[in-house]
Structures are given as C-alpha cells and as structure tokens.
Amino acid sequence: xxxxxxxxxxxxxxxxxxxxxxxxxxxxxxxxxxxxxxxxxxxxxxxxxxxxxxxxxxxxxxxxxxxxxxxxxxxxxxxxxxxxxxxxxx
Numbered sequence: 001x002x003x004x005x006x007x008x009x010x011x012x013x014x015x016x017x018x019x020x021x022x023x024x025x026x027x028x029x030x031x032x033x034x035x036x037x038x039x040x041x042x043x044x045x046x047x048x049x050x051x052x053x054x055x056x057x058x059x060x061x062x063x064x065x066x067x068x069x070x071x072x073x074x075x076x077x078x079x080x081x082x083x084x085x086x087x088x089x090x
Contacts, residue, residue: 006083007075013084016072020087031072038066 013019017031026032042059050056067074074088 006078006081006085007073009083011075011084013073013075016067016070018067018072018074019084020074020076035067038063 013029013031015030015034017029018035019026019029019032042063046056046059050059073086075084076087077084
C-alpha cells in the first residue's frame with residue numbers, strides 16, 4: 001500500500017481516479033474510462049514516434065501529470081475490508 005494506510009472510510013473513487021482491479025464495475029468506472037481515453041490520445045505517439053526509452057518515459061510522465069492535475073488517485077480496493085488504499089498519488 002502507498003504509505004501503508006487506507007484512504008478515509010467514506011472514500012469513493014471519483015471521475016479522475018483510476019481503480020486497479022478486475023470485473024465490469026472496475027472497467028466501467030468513470031475514472032477508468034477517462035484514463036483509457038487519456039491513454040488513447042498518446043497511443044500512436046508512444047508506439048510509432050517514440051523510439052527511445054527516454055521519449056516513451058516522457059509520454060508516460062505526461063499521462064501521470066494529467067492525472068495529478070485533476071487530483072486523481074490510483075487506488076485499489078482491499079478485498080477483505082472493502083476499503084480503498086492509494087497505490088499512487090499521481
């Protein structure tokens with residue numbers, strides 16, 4: 001866990017939070033849909049134009065900066081407690 005702590009008990013992922021997990025609910029979460037669209041905007045640049053690891057890293061940094069600009073979190077839900085914890089504060 002990021003910082004070894006849960007997010008507040010009432011935390012619910014928002015439209016700029018990416019939820020790590022499996023299943024329809026995760027796939028259809030508004031933040032995950034937004035994240036996939038964000039990835040799609042740079043996919044061509046990443047796969048065809050970025051040749052070096054440095055160039056690819058710059059593209060990935062752009063994505064994380066966009067998530068951070070929206071105050072988004074990358075979170076995962078603990079299967080036992082059902083509480084969310086931060087994997088990363090983008």
